[in-house]
Amino acid sequence: MAASSVMQRATGFTQFLRIHGFSCGVSETRMALSVVAGGRFSDLEAIAMRWRIIYAKTPQQWAHFGTLFAAYFKVEGPRFRQTERLDLEGGEGRGHRVSAKNPLMVQPSARPLLAYSPDAGSPVSLALAPDLDYGSLKQWSRRAFRRWSHPRGIRRMPSSGRHMDWPKTISSGIRHAGEVVDWQRVRRRPQKLRIVLLLDVSGSMRPHVPFFLGLAWLWTRMGLRFSLFLSSSDVADATTALKRGRPGGKPLMESRALGGGTRLGHAFAWLWNQRRVAFDHRTIFLVASDGFDQGDLRLVMDYFPRFAQVVGRIVWMNPLLLETDYVPKAQALLAALPYCTEHVGVRDQVSWVSYVKTLIMA
Amino acid sequence: MAESLIDEWIARLDQVGYVADTQVAAALHLAVSLDRPLLVEGPAGVGKTLLAQSLATSCGRPLVRLQCYEGLDSTKALYDWNYPKQLLAARAAAHTEFDTHSVYTWEFLLERPLLQALRMDPAPVLLIDEVERADEEFEAMLLEILGEFQVSIPELGTVEALAHPWVILTSNRSRDLSDALRRRCLYLWLDYPSVDREMAILQRAVPDLESSLAQQIVAAIRELRGWNLLKPPGVSESIDWARTLSQLAAGPLTDETLNWTLGCVVKTREDLSTVERNGLALLWRR
Known part of the structure; x- marks a missing residue:
């Protein structure tokens, strides 16, 4: 492809990247164009290498850029739009949307760009709950923050x-x-106030994860220092993805990337070793988990007390605590509970509001 | 033409001992030609700080380094007034007519690294190291410098850079940086090197190292990185290990010898127990 042709499509490419979560603007387009104008390139790879440095701003964008570039510039044959594809099917479904399950609609080159799909067999959806009353949650969250930062x-x-x-x-x-x-x-x-939320996204937490993600998303918009970490077999920092997400939008990431089991001890050790800077006396450390841990219990016993020494407050939000006749028996939970400031039952909007009310009254 | 420029950068960095790949060379080339700061992120110990130092050495420019930490503020990073000197000047002028403004001049200003970098000619390489360790307020303060290459001092006005410094910011991602800061920078993700590049790095850093031993070290390090350790070994750890094993290579490398040297690459008790559990034989195949 000639450089002039690439220049013509650069503006469209910026738009294309924005659709896929890149926060690029006019200045990035201008830089990209100046790079193309400044030299003769033997192939598209040379351009992609330079444009990646300009357009990508996070490790995730860095990793996906190659796929997006290829999807935009290297598609062989016509680039189908939905209507065009309907025409190809003999007008059978003209005017109708084709089911997302139809394999014809999934381009192999675009597959890595898709976020989690319930049809793909992943156990937990990392999407934000669309049906929460965010206005009410905001008010109650503000009260909780006030109480957490200035305990009675x-x-x-x-x-x-x-x-x-x-x-x-x-x-x-x-x-x-x-x-x-x-x-x-x-x-x-x-x-x-600094809040760190460690959210267990293993299979047993499946019904509650969208609520916690919705709540976390709301907190990123309330002007406090907030970090979200997702834990399953592995741990991931999801703060950036959360800030760019929206209720009812795409999932934050593929939960399959985090594995299937629960290793809370590993998550605590990882947080302590890799994200120590986020924990100080102003930090409220929230753990949202049912405590069923399949990992090394010694890691929980070794690392969890260290958090208790440095943070202002540890709140363990356990959805199972709202069940009648529930008694904590999970070994990891029993090891951690003596170091928690509070062990509360939170799993949805009602239970969150109820917790904040008891917090205010205490 | 464009490729030859990249090759020039690779050769230039190679002369000062930094083994760069085309992506790193392209990032430096773009940062210099587009006059933009370069944000380098990656795991610890992959050569982010060394990249800035090598850039300065290879281009014959001075290096101004600002190490970030929690609590870093403008008086330590940008400028401060020399208060004792101001007091002495005020006392000396006690019996004469004293103009307050006379003690708010360049003579009484203490230049900190950021201001120094803006006022140096020729422009230096400015390394803002581990920027994520500083507070969000400091990040906000950096925006003016990174975007406009200027600093506003209320008493003196706006100070513009004599020549734009080449700015390299590094981050280990222990905290997420703001979008505003990222927008002002070009970006480079510096990951663990490929096998060939790591071999080349080891052979540059430890010239006496036997090729077969270097291959074994690289293979073992790559194996360790796949074990989900709390602190996976970086390039600096593999160089340390290579240096140690190179000195011990005169005799046979027994399991006991290897166990002694594991401290070069494994940095926590948990990781050590993981290595012991998996077994040294899996790590060091003879």
Whole structure:
């Protein structure tokens, strides 16, 4: 393909990437065009290598760029649209949507671009619940944050600290020479709440995952520091994917990538070793899991107490706690519970609101 | 023509001991030619910091390094006023007419790494290392520098770069960076190297290393990376291991010898127990 032809399609390619979750704008298109205009390229691979550096902004985008580039520039033959494909089927379904299960509709080249599909056999959908009352959840979440950051019985700290701010005092003294010295104190840094949610997405949590993802999505839009980690056999940081998701939209990622079992101990160890920076005294560490762990129990016993020492509060949200006659028996849960600030039953909107009410009343 | 430019970059980096592939060379070429900061992400120990150092050495530019950490703010990264000096100046002028503005000049300003990088001529390579360790507020402060290559100092006005520095930001992804910061940068994902590249790196770093031993080390390291360890070994770990084994290679490499040296590549107790559980024979095939 000639460079001029590539230039003509670059604008369309940017649009194409946006559809697939890339946050690229005019500046990226201009850079991409300037790269093509600046040199003669022997093949499309050389262009793809350079454009990947310009367009991709995250490791996930970096990994998918090659597939998207190939899907856009290297499709052999006509690029079918849905209507065109209906025509090819002899007008049989003109005006009707073809079922998503129809294998004819799935282009092999586009398959890696699809997120989780319930028809593909994956056990847990990592999509956000579309039918939650987000307005009400927002209000109740705000109350929970307020209570978490200022628990009852702990007096609010004044805005100024105990230590003198000598640079400011001197600076002020110089500016207002001859006047009474204004002793400046170091301002306390606002205690900005940080929430880390570890969500168990193994098969036993299947009915509750969409609610927790919806709640987490809401929290990313409430101006607090929030991180979401998904745990099954493996652990993944889903914060970025969550920010770009929307209720009723595509799933955050393929749950198959995380494996099928539950290894909470591995998740705690991974968080401690790889994401230690997210945990300090301002952190509220939420664990949403039923506690059925198939991994190494020693890891839970070794790492979970470390979190208890550094974070402000640990809340274990266990959906099974709402069942009548439920008694925690899972070994991982029993090992972790002594270090939890709260063990609460949360699995949907009603139980979340109920928990916040008890939190306020406590 | 475009390919030859990439080859030039590879050769240039090779001269200073950095074994680059075409993707790395293309990223540096674009960062320099498009005048954009380059954000390099990847696992720990794959050579992100070394890339910036090699860029500076290969192009004969000075390197200004800012190591990020939690609590880093503008007074440590950008500039601060020299208050003792201001006080002394004020005292010295106590009996004469004293103009407050006279102590808010360049003479009383302490330049920190970011401001230094903007005011250096020739422009340096500015390495902002492990940017994710700094707070979100610091990230916001960086936006003006990365986007416009300028800094606003209320007392002095806007300071523009004399010549745009080549900026490399590195991140180990222990925290997600903001979209605004990512938008201002080109991006390079630096993953573990391929077998051939890792062999070349080992042979550059440890010239005395036998080829067969290097192959075994690379194979073992790749095996370890597939074991889902808490801290998978990076390139720097494989170089450390190669150095150690190279010194021990005069005698036979027994299991006991290998066990001694595992500390070069395995960094936590849990990972060590994983290696013990899987067995050394699986790792080191003779």
